[in-house]
Amino acid sequence: MHIIKNIRLHQNVDGGQNLLLEGCGSTVVELVGLTRFARVALGSKPLTILYFPFRIGRLSRTDLSSSAKQDLLLPDNQPYSISRNHVVFERENGKVFLVDLDSSCGTIVDNIAIGQKDRGEGRVELSCGQHTIAIGGADSPFLFQATVRTMKPADSLAIDNDIPDKFPQARMLYAKLCQYEQNLLNNRELSPQERGMAAEGMVRVIVSRPDLLELLQRLASNPVSGSDYLAQHSVNVTIFSIVLFKNLEYPQDDMVKIAAATLLHDIGMQDIDRAVFLKNTTLTAEEYGVIKRHTEIGGELLRCSDDVCSVAAALARDHHERIDKSGYPRGINILSDVTRFVGILDCYEAITHDRPQRPAFLPPEAMRILAASNNTAFDPGTRKAFVNVFSFYPVSSVVKLDTGEIGQVVGVTQGQPLAPTVRILTAADGTPDVEQRLVDLSRL
Ligand SMILES: [Fe+2]
Structure with missing residues (x-):
């Protein structure tokens, strides 16, 4: 009895669309109102600020039309007269700053007055921990406690363990990973170290749930991509790499580093023109040249000396290199095991998923292309290990x-x-x- 035909199966993986889009930056600010006025301004609940810059402004009666630009508006109580763009939280190189450049009444931060208009400091760094902020000086009715903390991926990738079945849990984790990855790839403020830390944290969440790995692999094999297929592609290749390197019995710490690097392998695409990247017809030679640049851009974006970054930078630069020198950007043929394995997984994922220019190939078709003995792009050892772990079916x-x-x-x-x-x-x-x-x- 043999298989004679593979039948395409579509799974619905859209169950996570209602999840909140969460930031992947390494720092967040949690704002709590200490006075009744401040609590009312926050809607009585603590506010977690994920995106920067974040403004807190007093709503001017004369400037109601532009109030939509504000992240948080406070009611303007006369006789207070405070500029609308009163205070801005900013993030720079992973640090959080509170900025007051224009207000006429200044701001009190941890009992220190700031406010450039009053000839004081225009901005102050908020270190990790708690800070007291008074908007509009010492007599302000708007008093907040701002807690600056490092956000761990586990905070936002936590899944509801009360869900009785594994598949909805895996689907929730998969959807969150894709959303988190979307932010990781698009956030230009992050340093290489922050990117590496965020990616490593995501991988540690995946490997902490070995009971969900096979289900995550099924979700990653779904040929239909969501709206951001680059983020989904990166998550899928990463899940495949965890499966592969686990089967190859790599030590867990090595596997985590490699998988974190895999999450970042296409980060250079953030600088590629979206119109070219998302084009649904065949690329011209010139456009293909533009796409190829993502490898060198990615290598530069991740360049730093720590462990994860150095693996990630090399992988971002080399994942399209092939042992027959047909790859890019350098056309080299001396490639690490990691580069060769992730290279074949990257191809397999791309071939078996829909793309703007073409529908997905079935897994056996993709296997036949990649595992063929005349495929000189991959060496026999890489092809054999890959086929043994992933199978034609x-x-x-x-x-x-x-x-x-x-x-x-x-x-x-x-x-x-x-x-x-x-x-x-x-x-x-x-x-x-x-x-x-x-x-x-x-x-x-
Ligand atoms: Fe790539």
């Missing part, structure tokens, strides 16, 4: 056997990429198989 593929029965792949046998274990769903005549027998094709 990945878990969750729906397949038709030569008996006419239809089933779903539920397990892959190492070293037997053409003979997975299949759960029989329907008999040859289409009637449901009530027993849902398991057939290990490697034993036939």
Whole structure:
């Protein structure tokens, strides 16, 4: 009994769209109102500021039309006369600053007056910890406590363990990872170290849930990409890399570093013209040249000396290099194991997912392309390890056997990429198989 046909299966992974979009910066500010007026301004709840700059302004009666520009508006109580753009939180190189350049009444931060208009300091750094901020001087009715803290990915990637089934948990984690990745790739303020830390934190959340890894792999194999396919592609390749390197028995710390680097491999795309990147017709040679630049840009964006960054910078620069020198940007053929493995996973993910220019290939078709002995872009060792772990028929593929029965792949046998274990769903005549027998094709 052999598989003769692979059937495309679409899964709905849109369940996470209602999740809040959360920032991936390493610092956040939590603002709590200490007075009744301040609490009313915050809507009675603590406010977590993820995006910077964030303004707190007094609403001027003469300037109501532009109030929409404000992040937080306070009611203007006469006789207070404070400029509308009163205080701005800013983030720079991972640090948080409170800025008061224009107000006529100044600001009190930790009992120190600031306010450039009063010839004082225009801005003050808020170190991690608690700060007391009075908007409009010592007699202000608007008193806040601002807590600056480092945000851990686990804070925003936490999933609801009360959900009884694993699949909704995996789907929630997958959706959050994609949203988090979207911010990580698009946030231009982050330093290389911050990017590395954020990516490593995300990977540690994934590896802390080995019970969800197979389900995450199924979600990553869904050929339909969401609105930001670059973020989804990066998360998918990362999940595949965790599966691969785990199977290859890499030490956990090495695997985490490699997977964190994988999350960042396409970060150079942030500087590529979106119109070229999202073009839905064939790219011209000139446009392809523009796309190729993402490798060198990514290498530069991640250049720093710490562990994760140096792996990530090399991978961002080299993941399109091939051992037959057909790759870019340098056309080199001496490549690390990490570069060769992530290179093939990157290709596999791209081929098996829809792109603006073409629909997805089925996994067996992609395997045939990548594992072919005449594919000189990848060495035999890389191809063999990849095929053994991922198989021609990945878990969750729906397949038709030569008996006419239809089933779903539920397990892959190492070293037997053409003979997975299949759960029989329907008999040859289409009637449901009530027993849902398991057939290990490697034993036939
Ligand atoms: Fe790339």
